[in-house]
Amino acid sequence: MDFSGGGGGGASLSEMYQSARRLLLSARDGVARVERLASAPTSSSYSSSAPLVGGAGDPAAAEEVRRVVAQIQGLCAQMDRLWRSIPAKGQRDLWKRKVEQLSEEVDSLKETLDKHSFRQRKRILEAKERAELFERANGESSHVLQIFDDEAQARQSARTSARVLDEAYETGVAILQKYSDQRDRLKSAQRKALDVLNTVGLSNSVLKLIERRHRVDKKIAYGGMIITVMLMVAFWRLTH
Numbered sequence: 001m002d003f004s005g006g007g008g009g010g011a012s013l014s015e016m017y018q019s020a021r022r023l024l025l026s027a028r029d030g031v032a033r034v035e036r037l038a039s040a041p042t043s044s045s046y047s048s049s050a051p052l053v054g055g056a057g058d059p060a061a062a063e064e065v066r067r068v069v070a071q072i073q074g075l076c077a078q079m080d081r082l083w084r085s086i087p088a089k090g091q092r093d094l095w096k097r098k099v100e101q102l103s104e105e106v107d108s109l110k111e112t113l114d115k116h117s118f119r120q121r122k123r124i125l126e127a128k129e130r131a132e133l134f135e136r137a138n139g140e141s142s143h144v145l146q147i148f149d150d151e152a153q154a155r156q157s158a159r160t161s162a163r164v165l166d167e168a169y170e171t172g173v174a175i176l177q178k179y180s181d182q183r184d185r186l187k188s189a190q191r192k193a194l195d196v197l198n199t200v201g202l203s204n205s206v207l208k209l210i211e212r213r214h215r216v217d218k219k220i221a222y223g224g225m226i227i228t229v230m231l232m233v234a235f236w237r238l239t240h
Contacts, residue, residue: 020075030065
């Protein structure tokens with residue numbers, strides 16, 4: 001095809017212009033289709049494996065429109081060189097306006113496509129941020145549940161320790177009660193023995209020996225009570 005100036009150049013420009021107009025209409029339809037795909041309902045899941053924006057053909061459709069726009073811009077660049085070589089001023093001015101108008105329409109279409117791409121990138125970023133926030137919320141919920149579980153286990157352990165301590169306290173009280181009963185029985189036996197000894201007329205040395213043995217028994221009884229109390233305190237500290 002001859003793209004030189006003159007009448008033939010005018011015919012060549014006409015053919016290129018018609019081709020560019022057809023491509024422009026196709027590009028407009030493509031942009032409209034891309035925007036419809038982008039505005040279509042998407043999955044509400046925040047999973048990283050789910051689609052974030054647009055349909056499955058959205059990136060491919062946008063790339064195809066960009067290729068068509070680049071082709072139109074190439075044709076506009078060629079037509080811009082050709083209309084300058086047309087000798088007739090009236091025809092040259094006519095083609096200048098046509099090419100410039102076509103270039104403006106292509107630039108407007110490219111700007112629309114760029115804005116769409118920016119919105120898509122923004123949507124993807126927002127979707128990723130929502131997914132990360134959702135994952136962090138799930139992680140924090142698990143952490144809170146773990147804290148509740150730990151506190152429940154701690155309370156259960158405290159109740160178990162309190163129950164064991166109560167049982168130990170009751171055991172200690174029972175032991176002390178037994179010691180008290182034994183002490184009362186020893187006193188009664190001592191009184192009976194003194195009465196018997198006084199009756200048979202034993203010597204004072206024998207009575208003193210019995211009293212000394214009584215004091216030893218009393219110390220043993222008190223020592224046993226003290227040891228029992230100490231064991232209870234030690235057990236309480238170990239369980240807490």
